[in-house]
Amino acid sequence: MTLSANINVMKKAARKAGRSLVKDFREVENLQVSMKGAGDFVSRADIAAEEIIKAELMEARPSYGWVGEEGGEEAGRDPTRRWIVDPLDGTTNFLHGLPHWAVSIALEHKGQIVAGVVYDAAKDEMFFAEKGEGAWMNESRIRVSSRSRMIESIFATGVPFGGRSDLPATLQDLARLMPACAGVRRWGSAALDLAYVAAGRYEGFWERRLNAWDMAAGLIILREAGGLVDALRPGEDILTSGEVIGANEAIFEQFSKVIRNA
Structure with a gap:
């Protein structure tokens, strides 16, 4: 290289x-x-x-x-x-x-x-x-993984702590996602979560209320590994909104529909 x-x-x-x-x-x-x-x-x-x-x-x-x-x-x-x-x-x-x-x-x-x-x-x-x-x-x-079936896919997120206001939304996300997938991991580092999706270790990641420094590096690593990344609410800027969803290309649409409750 x-x-x-x-x-x-x-x-x-x-x-x-x-x-x-x-x-x-x-x-x-x-x-x-x-x-x-x-x-x-x-x-x-x-x-x-x-x-x-x-x-x-x-x-x-x-x-x-x-x-x-x-x-x-x-x-x-x-x-x-x-x-x-x-x-x-x-x-x-x-x-x-x-x-x-x-x-x-x-x-x-x-x-x-x-x-x-x-x-x-x-x-x-x-x-x-x-x-x-x-x-x-x-x-x-x-490169991101090539898995295309939700039921075979593992996802990562951050579960809010200390009674944060976004906890209910995340619990609702989990209630919709967990029956449809192979598992959800909460490992406590958004930067590594994004890098792990890039490396094919997870199929996707989403989280709310992040800061720019939590995810800026991870975003380009995931994109350059062939992943898709967007704000949770389409049209918003990821770094400004602090909300992100990313996945391999094959799973992104299915995954985003579940998380966005579309």
């Missing part, structure tokens, strides 16, 4: 942050943890990882803008490009000692995501893609 300079910079930053997170993950019981909100935790490991990523990316591309989960938004001298970063997607898993979390880095150009990296440091799986160049996991090209 021939990688652009930007993808190499992104992968390097993700690996460096991943090494820091893995070190802290081994001592998870000693982490200093504070509350950002109901069920939404942040650790000093999370903040340190974002600082590592920001230092790497901004050194390489000082004119680009920045949006990070912990550090907020900064305009760049180049108004057409910005990084969208989640240093630790799956923080709750991380803090509970569950090895399912990832570093997510996306590059946006003129409002379009053009490159993305999702790095599962605990398993050393690096998912990445560039617009028009396909999707990869480590050294292997990845």
